[in-house]
Amino acid sequence: MQIIPEIAVQNLIQVGMARLRADRPAFNEIFCYLIDHPFMKYRYGQEWIDKQWDWFNQTKIRVIQSYSLSSQTVPAYSIKASSEHEEESLAVINDSFGIDEDGRERGIAPFSAVITIGIHANKSSDQVMWMKRILFYILFKEKELARDFGLDLYSPSVGDISKQNDVIPENVNSLFVNLNMTYYNTWIQRDASGPYDVETGLILSNLKNEEVEFW
Secondary structure, eight states: OOOOHHHHHHHHHHHHHHHHHTOHHHHHHHTTHHHHSHHHHHHTHHHHHHHHHHHHHHSOOEEEEGGGOOTTSOSEEEEEEEEEEEOGGGOOGGGEEEEOTTSOEEEEEEEEEEEEEEEEESSOHHHHHHHHHHHHHHHHHTHHHHHHTTEEEEEEEEOOOBOOTTTSOTTOEEEEEEEEEEEEEEEEOSOOOSOOOOOOSSOOGGGTTOOOOOO
């Protein structure tokens, strides 16, 4: 089985946003810093959080591959595979994984990748800031789901808010999060004839009854 990390991250964010829209207390938790301190409560407060909640629920925030980004698709999270390579420090001799439950010899190769998540908004840099906080919440809240998608380990790092008009549409404010990750690709080494099933861990049965809107 070949893990496609940019697809995994795209679906992780989409599912995470759908779950967050169904969980108002979780949304409040993201921004509780702005009401727990008296000064922050004076400057922002629950009314401000309510406005952000309305914006988050009423705005079409797309999660797209970076090549689909345009001025018509913002606000959006864009996904790009910045690098992908075999992780030599985790490699083993002959890439041997052992014998699976069907008696077939399976190979394995550990990979590392950097997926760049762009956060894009067309109105103000503040909007990008709030989208960043939502993204970070999803990345940490949904780590179990990420493992189900084949991403064994990841850690995010953030750059500066910038206007990169040579890369992205004009007048679009952007911030970029680099997601460093590790995952494993596997294959049937011998006796690969006929149909076979690949066990990926938890079957995502808990997603069957969730309504996820893929914009």
